[in-house]
Amino acid sequence: MDIIDPGVSDYLLSHCTPADDLLRELAAETREAFPDSANMQISHDEGELLTMLVRLTGARQAVEVGVFTGYSSVCIARGLPADGRLLACDVSDEWTSIARRYWERAGLTDRIDLRIAPAIETLRALPAEPYIDFAFVDADKVGYPLYYEELVPRLRPGGLIVLDNVLRAGRVLDPACEDEADVAMRRMNETVVADDRVDSVMLPVRDGVTLARRR
Ligand SMILES: C[S@@+](CC[C@H](N)C(=O)[O-])C[C@H]1O[C@@H](n2cnc3c(N)ncnc32)[C@H](O)[C@@H]1O
Numbered sequence: 124m125d126i127i128d129p130g131v132s133d134y135l136l137s138h139c140t141p142a143d144d145l146l147r148e149l150a151a152e153t154r155e156a157f158p159d160s161a162n163m164q165i166s167h168d169e170g171e172l173l174t175m176l177v178r179l180t181g182a183r184q185a186v187e188v189g190v191f192t193g194y195s196s197v198c199i200a201r202g203l204p205a206d207g208r209l210l211a212c213d214v215s216d217e218w219t220s221i222a223r224r225y226w227e228r229a230g231l232t233d234r235i236d237l238r239i240a241p242a243i244e245t246l247r248a249l250p251a252e253p254y255i256d257f258a259f260v261d262a263d264k265v266g267y268p269l270y271y272e273e274l275v276p277r278l279r280p281g282g283l284i285v286l287d288n289v290l291r292a293g294r295v296l297d298p299a300c301e302d303e304a305d306v307a308m309r310r311m312n313e314t315v316v317a318d319d320r321v322d323s324v325m326l327p328v329r330d331g332v333t334l335a336r337r338r
Pocket residue numbers: 163164165188189190191192193194195196212213214215218240241242243261262263266
């Protein structure tokens with residue numbers, strides 16, 4: 124199911140701050156190098172949303188779970204102040220080697236700390252206190268509940284966690300869809316809405332984006 128009508132989708136993309144040359148080149152190189160996986164990359168309007176949310180929250184400490192070739196990392200890191208930090212988690216050296224090149228070109232290398240390891244290990248090793256201002260989760264869907272439970276206690280009051288692909292192309296609405304990732308996301312969505320540590324809203328941006336703000 125298309126969550127957004129394709130015509131509306133094009134209109135949305137052409138009515139947000141446009142991608143600069145760097146982001147356009149990153150998207151093009153990703154499509155060329157990894158044609159079968161390139162659709163994992165966030166769309167540009169979602170990237171603009173991330174940059175705006177980082178700026179609106181005044182975030183200095185950010186965490187990203189799921190880097191791929193680095194489009195969302197660039198969008199998040201660009202929203203941070205010069206002394207801000209993005210901890211970027213992924214398991215792939217191959218995909219993130221492209222990300223590292225573009226971070227360098229964007230002048231963001233000093234702001235981004237890439238950890239190549241299963242994200243749950245990286246997150247569990249973080250300080251336990253609530254110091255994170257902004258988190259974006261866009262990795263293996265079955266891992267979301269684990270990442271959420273590591274990240275929410277570490278969010279400072281007013282801090283934001285953003286979850287991508289929460290609609291799973293509409294499959295979360297259909298109980299007959301029993302794919303492991305769809306089931307995990309359905310449970311994730313029920314957890315967030317019942318979680319009294321956060322206020323949350325689900326937006327029909329691309330494949331669905333949840334914003335949950337720590338109370
Ligand atoms: C949907 S892509 C991320 C797309 C990225 N946000 C972007 O804008 O291009 C998912 C990423 O999660 C990573 N990933 C999958 N399982 C992971 C795990 N257990 N720990 C950390 N990263 C993981 C994959 O290697 C992949 O790069």
